[in-house]
Amino acid sequence: xxxxxxxxxxxxxxxxxxxxxxxxxxxxxxxxxxxxxxxxxxxxxxxxxxxxxxxxxxxxxxxxxxxxxxxxxxxxxxxxxxxxxxxxxxxxxxxxxxxxxxxxxxxxxxxxx
Amino acid sequence: xxxxxxxxxxxxxxxxxxxxxxxxxxxxxxxxxxxxxxxxxxxxxxxxxxxxxxxxxxxxxxxxxxxxxxxxxxxxxxxxxxxxxxxxxxxxxxxxxxxxxxxxxxxxxxxxx
Numbered sequence: 001x002x003x004x005x006x007x008x009x010x011x012x013x014x015x016x017x018x019x020x021x022x023x024x025x026x027x028x029x030x031x032x033x034x035x036x037x038x039x040x041x042x043x044x045x046x047x048x049x050x051x052x053x054x055x056x057x058x059x060x061x062x063x064x065x066x067x068x069x070x071x072x073x074x075x076x077x078x079x080x081x082x083x084x085x086x087x088x089x090x091x092x093x094x095x096x097x098x099x100x101x102x103x104x105x106x107x108x109x110x111x112x113x
Numbered sequence: 114x115x116x117x118x119x120x121x122x123x124x125x126x127x128x129x130x131x132x133x134x135x136x137x138x139x140x141x142x143x144x145x146x147x148x149x150x151x152x153x154x155x156x157x158x159x160x161x162x163x164x165x166x167x168x169x170x171x172x173x174x175x176x177x178x179x180x181x182x183x184x185x186x187x188x189x190x191x192x193x194x195x196x197x198x199x200x201x202x203x204x205x206x207x208x209x210x211x212x213x214x215x216x217x218x219x220x221x222x223x224x225x226x
Binding site: 004031033035040041042043044045048050056058059090092094099100101102103104105106107 | 115119122144145147155156157158159162164206211212215216217218219
């Protein structure tokens with residue numbers, strides 16, 4: 001059974017903290033993605049990676065960075081958390097190739113206070 | 114800027130009825146149009162997808178209709194069931210962005226008994 005695992009379901013952090021959200025997939029997928037989900041806004045792409053050490057900006061990369069040192073792991077970093085980054089964060093992975101299914105983790109609900 | 118526009122935002126349908134969700138896009142480079150279904154507390158999961166060289170695709174009670182000239186596509190759920198109550202997202206992607214998904218804002222569907 002395919003699996004995308006996000007390290008935390010819920011996180012509460014203080015403004016200004018550096019926050020790491022971790023995502024691991026066990027499907028040997030080349031592509032990995034980070035989205036944030038907000039009510040009324042749907043899912044918006046933050047960053048994606050199509051190979052180890054490769055990264056591409058999505059639609060809303062400001063205030064975020066990513067790291068992909070190993071194929072199975074994709075980390076989202078909030079350099080200095082702010083209250084407007086309170087959101088649900090979803091990680092996904094997909095195999096390389098055209099028109100392939102993306103598999104999502106269950107999400108991390110981050111609250112910045 | 115949302116690249117995929119989705120309507121309605123919410124939908125209430127009686128059991129046995131037809132649920133219809135519509136989406137529109139502008140970027141003609143998109144060449145893959147999936148629909149994702151999300152239940153509370155879960156990540157989105159692929160429901161059904163279509164390529165632009167096909168006008169309709171049916172899987173069980175779920176049908177995608179695609180109108181390339183109008184740049185519109187829609188999801189029809191026939192014989193809607195209470196278990197279909199979920200949030201539905203249309204999406205579009207293209208090859209030169211690693212097939213990263215551009216999501217609509219989502220439709221919250223409630224099927225009443």
